Amino acid sequence: MSTPTKFLLDESKMPRHWYNIAADLPAPLAPPLHPGTLQPLGPDDLAPLFPMELIMQEVSTEREIPIPEPVREVFRLWRPSPLVRAHRLEKALGTPAKIYYKYEGVSPAGSHKPNTAIPQAWYNAQAGIRKLSTETGAGQWGSSLSFAGALFGIEVLVFQVRISYDQKPYRRALMETYGARCLPSPSTETNCGRAILEKDPNHPGSLGIAISEAVEIAATNKDTNYALGSVLNHVLMHQSIIGLEAMQQFEMAGDDPDIVIGCTGGGSNFAGLAFPFLGQQLRGGRKRRIIAAEPAACPSLTRGKFAYDFGDTAHLTPLTKMHTLGSTFTPPGFHAGGLRYHGMAPMVSHLKELGLIEAVAFHQKACFEAGVTFARAEGIVPAPEANHAVRAAIDEALRCKAEGRSEVIVFNLSGHGHFDMSAYSAYFGDKLVDQPYDEKELAMALSGLPAVPA
Numbered sequence: 001m002s003t004p005t006k007f008l009l010d011e012s013k014m015p016r017h018w019y020n021i022a023a024d025l026p027a028p029l030a031p032p033l034h035p036g037t038l039q040p041l042g043p044d045d046l047a048p049l050f051p052m053e054l055i056m057q058e059v060s061t062e063r064e065i066p067i068p069e070p071v072r073e074v075f076r077l078w079r080p081s082p083l084v085r086a087h088r089l090e091k092a093l094g095t096p097a098k099i100y101y102k103y104e105g106v107s108p109a110g111s112h113k114p115n116t117a118i119p120q121a122w123y124n125a126q127a128g129i130r131k132l133s134t135e136t137g138a139g140q141w142g143s144s145l146s147f148a149g150a151l152f153g154i155e156v157l158v159f160q161v162r163i164s165y166d167q168k169p170y171r172r173a174l175m176e177t178y179g180a181r182c183l184p185s186p187s188t189e190t191n192c193g194r195a196i197l198e199k200d201p202n203h204p205g206s207l208g209i210a211i212s213e214a215v216e217i218a219a220t221n222k223d224t225n226y227a228l229g230s231v232l233n234h235v236l237m238h239q240s241i242i243g244l245e246a247m248q249q250f251e252m253a254g255d256d257p258d259i260v261i262g263c264t265g266g267g268s269n270f271a272g273l274a275f276p277f278l279g280q281q282l283r284g285g286r287k288r289r290i291i292a293a294e295p296a297a298c299p300s301l302t303r304g305k306f307a308y309d310f311g312d313t314a315h316l317t318p319l320t321k322m323h324t325l326g327s328t329f330t331p332p333g334f335h336a337g338g339l340r341y342h343g344m345a346p347m348v349s350h351l352k353e354l355g356l357i358e359a360v361a362f363h364q365k366a367c368f369e370a371g372v373t374f375a376r377a378e379g380i381v382p383a384p385e386a387n388h389a390v391r392a393a394i395d396e397a398l399r400c401k402a403e404g405r406s407e408v409i410v411f412n413l414s415g416h417g418h419f420d421m422s423a424y425s426a427y428f429g430d431k432l433v434d435q436p437y438d439e440k441e442l443a444m445a446l447s448g449l450p451a452v453p454a
């Protein structure tokens, strides 16, 4: 082929700063509220859970925050990650559109999540913390934090959502390989886990419950902090390295995306690719379409309510204003475990409300179909979560074909699916069901939204 396929940045070009979109917002975020007093949260309220450096990043409005050199040292193991032109996918679709993907599956854990696990573990280690507790859905975040803990001498305890724990034994083995302890959630180790098991011993678990368990452990143990793999401002900011690299790579390619796409669970890989591009627009640069792709079975951005809600089921976390399906909502057990969260990053929700980003929702069969098309053209088997972004990119490329337009599309291929092959087997065996979310359960979960004074 006459035009290049891979755009590789030299290690010396790896970004030295993260990009913080809070600096460029046209209207500020609604403040997070204390779960007890419902008053705006102060930095000290978060001190039992997070080191002060991360708390300051969470509330920062500085545009650029330096990436510590020891963190960049670790990133060199896999970063800069490649930007790839999907020539063969374009040909298979017969589209005049140009499709690029930023591939985050090259990290040791196989996804974008180490981009924040490494700095989070490092800042905790700097603050003298020796134990971290966390939750994981599909196991991607748990294995990323376990890897980071191994590098910085931190013990990691992971509460894995029960249904994923059962479906994905190899993710647990990976966490244990890195030296972490992994428990199915709900577990008998916490008050909130025990309370849920008492009512339903076979509860499949949810991210909301697993977060409650991990937060309870951190809040009740002085030597233990908590780490979250998505949703929070500082997590989204750590992921901005993806978009900052992609911008340099598009310069190398002599191209510029018209459409930027990411899948959304809590919003971090989407934000990581999209926010640096969106920031350029907010500072007077060109406008692009920015699309978040989510599961139709857990459709927080497209069908959730924009309201203050808790981040967890036991209501231990602060309230944030976001698109929510209600903190007691238990999404059906579809295969993109990393997207089964009732809420959304407040920053992503805010931008959706401001009309600066779009959102689409897809059923899982259509996503696996897109993932298989991608794999047969480009070779990489995407994670089930990433298949939502692949679906959105293919749909846009097919629209371009119908309209005869050669738009430039980039999507975040947030991870590979090597630990998710049982989901692919289920797809090939025609065992996947497109579950709509349950209207009745949703209405019930939303009726329980906390009343917050205006």
Ligand SMILES: *Cc1c(COP(=O)(O)O)cnc(C)c1O
Pocket (backbone or CB within 6 Å): 111, 112, 113, 140, 141, 229, 230, 231, 263, 264, 265, 266, 267, 268, 269, 270, 338, 339, 383, 385, 386, 414, 415, 416
């Ligand atoms: C966790 C995960 C996601 C969803 O999380 P976000 O914070 O929305 O990015 C998406 N893709 C992969 C591969 C994941 O591991």
